[in-house]
Amino acid sequence: MTLLSYRRRSAFGGRAMDLMFGNVVPLVLGSIGVLLLYQWLQRFRQRAYIQDAVVVITGASSGLGKECARVFHAAGARLILCGRDRTRLQELIQELKEGADIKQKTYTPCTVTFDLSDTSVVASAAEEILKCYGHVDILINNAGVSYRGTILSTNVDVHKEVMGINYFGPVALTQAILPSMVQRRSGHVAVISSVQGKIAIPFRSAYAASKHATQAYFDCLRAEVQQYGIAVSVFSPGYIRTNLSLNAVTGDGSRYGAMDKNTAKGRDPLEVAEAVLRAIGCKKKDVLLAGPLPMLAIYIRTLCPQLFFKLMASRARKEQRPKDD
Ligand SMILES: NC(=O)C1=CN([C@@H]2O[C@H](COP(=O)(O)OP(=O)(O)OC[C@H]3O[C@@H](n4cnc5c(N)ncnc54)[C@H](OP(=O)(O)O)[C@@H]3O)[C@@H](O)[C@H]2O)C=CC1
Ligand SMILES: CCCCCCCCCCCCCCCC(=O)OCC(=O)COP(=O)(O)O
Numbered sequence: 001m002t003l004l005s006y007r008r009r010s011a012f013g014g015r016a017m018d019l020m021f022g023n024v025v026p027l028v029l030g031s032i033g034v035l036l037l038y039q040w041l042q043r044f045r046q047r048a049y050i051q052d053a054v055v056v057i058t059g060a061s062s063g064l065g066k067e068c069a070r071v072f073h074a075a076g077a078r079l080i081l082c083g084r085d086r087t088r089l090q091e092l093i094q095e096l097k098e099g100a101d102i103k104q105k106t107y108t109p110c111t112v113t114f115d116l117s118d119t120s121v122v123a124s125a126a127e128e129i130l131k132c133y134g135h136v137d138i139l140i141n142n143a144g145v146s147y148r149g150t151i152l153s154t155n156v157d158v159h160k161e162v163m164g165i166n167y168f169g170p171v172a173l174t175q176a177i178l179p180s181m182v183q184r185r186s187g188h189v190a191v192i193s194s195v196q197g198k199i200a201i202p203f204r205s206a207y208a209a210s211k212h213a214t215q216a217y218f219d220c221l222r223a224e225v226q227q228y229g230i231a232v233s234v235f236s237p238g239y240i241r242t243n244l245s246l247n248a249v250t251g252d253g254s255r256y257g258a259m260d261k262n263t264a265k266g267r268d269p270l271e272v273a274e275a276v277l278r279a280i281g282c283k284k285k286d287v288l289l290a291g292p293l294p295m296l297a298i299y300i301r302t303l304c305p306q307l308f309f310k311l312m313a314s315r316a317r318k319e320q321r322p323k324d325d
Contacts (some may be wrong), residue, residue: 020122046281051076051105054133058116058173059143061088061241064192067273068140070111074101075277079109080132081145082125086113116143116169117161126176135184136177138280140192141170144300146244149251150320158253159206166210171217182228189225190233190280191218195294197236199301199308202316222285231283235276237268240288 053128055072059065061083073079081089089111095244110132114125129136144166147158155230174189181187197211215234222232245260250270270287279287288295 055138056080057140057282058082065142067269071277072271078107120171122172138188146248154251162206167213185229188231241266249288
């Protein structure tokens with residue numbers, strides 16, 4: 001290497017170092033700073049959105065609804081807890097009071113008890129809800145029931161019962177609360193649907209149908225009420241470790257009463273509730289809270305329906321075999 005080429009090279013290296021420390025490093029550090037600031041602002045906005053907000057949660061007496069009550073209470077929301085069993089709701093309020101963080105401003109929740117399957121009482125329940133704080137900021141339609149059975153052995157009344165609780169109940173409650181949100185030009189309606197609102201699997205006809213109807217109704221609602229400043233979030237979780245399978249109804253209307261393996265191995269309801277809180281805080285519209293397999297199933301159903309139908313038919317044959325035997 002000649003002296004000249006060595007000098008040229010070291011001059012080039014020097015310029016590269018100048019460029020690096022003069023432009024690239026400040027640019028990278030600046031971008032990281034902007035990103036962190038953006039994240040901090042997002043978190044601040046999410047917290048401010050929930051703090052003092054009037055939040056209604058249906059099905060708050062157990063499972064996901066109970067955990068939603070915990071996380072929204074801890075975040076400073078003014079809760080109105082709904083369910084059919086006043087005693088269980090009062091027990092939850094006691095638990096929330098005892099576990100409250102003294103650094104966070106929290107409110108003692110109100111309760112409104114009613115049966116969602118009886119649409120004739122939903123309007124008066126909504127009035128009672130609206131009387132608590134004069135308005136509702138966030139309505140979380142969480143209450144629901146599942147079903148297990150073959151279509152051949154299922155009474156039509158069971159389909160009506162499941163549709164009543166999972167679909168007509170939330171529709172009636174939402175429509176009773178909506179006018180007050182429209183009047184205020186503000187509000188947020190959320191619903192806990194399911195992966196089964198996007199794909200239908202065998203032996204869940206009544207449940208999957210009710211969740212597909214839910215997805216469709218709330219998608220229409222989102223489009224219609226955005227102009228009034230009202231947000232709509234649809235959540236589609238996969239299996240969650242709750243009493244859902246125990247409380248499921250069967251084809252003859254009796255309680256299924258067993259803890260399914262998939263439910264027992266499902267996600268922790270507290271973790272799901274935290275994801276619901278975060279997503280509502282940033283007004284997410286459609287939130288899938290499921291693992292890779294249900295996600296893959298949704299893609300296959302959309303992009304390659306013939307394969308999905310084959311897979312489901314084979315699943316139906318396999319699952320039915322032990323029962324037939
Ligand atoms: N667990 C899971 O794997 C998944 C659940 N989901 C959905 O999450 C939601 C919550 O279910 P989850 O917590 O798992 O199940 P749980 O059975 O633990 O809770 C269901 C809740 O709904 C309430 N409820 C049921 N029927 C009625 C009714 N007729 N009127 C009023 N309230 C009623 C129950 O209240 P009460 O005390 O009065 O019985 C209970 O609080 C449901 O919509 C479910 O479809 C979605 C995906 C997966
Ligand atoms: C050749 C590629 C193979 C890929 C296989 C993909 C097909 C896998 C099927 C997966 C089905 C997932 C079903 C998930 C159901 C679910 O999470 O439901 C949530 C619930 O609401 C639970 O209610 P349930 O009453 O059924 O417990």
